[in-house]
Amino acid sequence: MDTPLNKAILLSQNDNVATLLADVEKGQQIEIIDDGNRAQGIVTCKQAITFGNKVAVNAISTQEAIKKAGYDIGVAIKAIPVGELVHVQNVRSTRVDIPEPIIKQIIEQMQIEE
16 A cells, blocks of 8 residues: 655645645655645655745746745745755745845754755
C-alpha cells in the first residue's frame, strides 16, 4: 500500500506558493490541495521544508511578486524553481524591512539550503 503524500494548501488559484501542512524531506513529493481539499497537483521538494512554510508551485522569476491567499506578500530576489522553499533567502517582504543580519540568522537557524 502506498504511503499518502504530505500536503500543501493553495489558498487562491492566483497564488504561486502553497503552505506546507507537514514537514517534508528533500526529494519528497507533496500534494497541492485547494481550500476545499481538492487536488491541484504534485510538487517534488528541492530541499527539506518545515510545516507552515511556503513552497513554490510555479517557477517564479526574479522580481516577480510572491502571491499567497490572493495577495502580494513579497518579491523574488532571484529565480525560484518549483518545489523550492520560498523564504528570506529568495524573497524580500513588501510589508516588513528585515535587516540583512537578521536574514542571515534566520537562514542559519533554519538551516536553509541556498
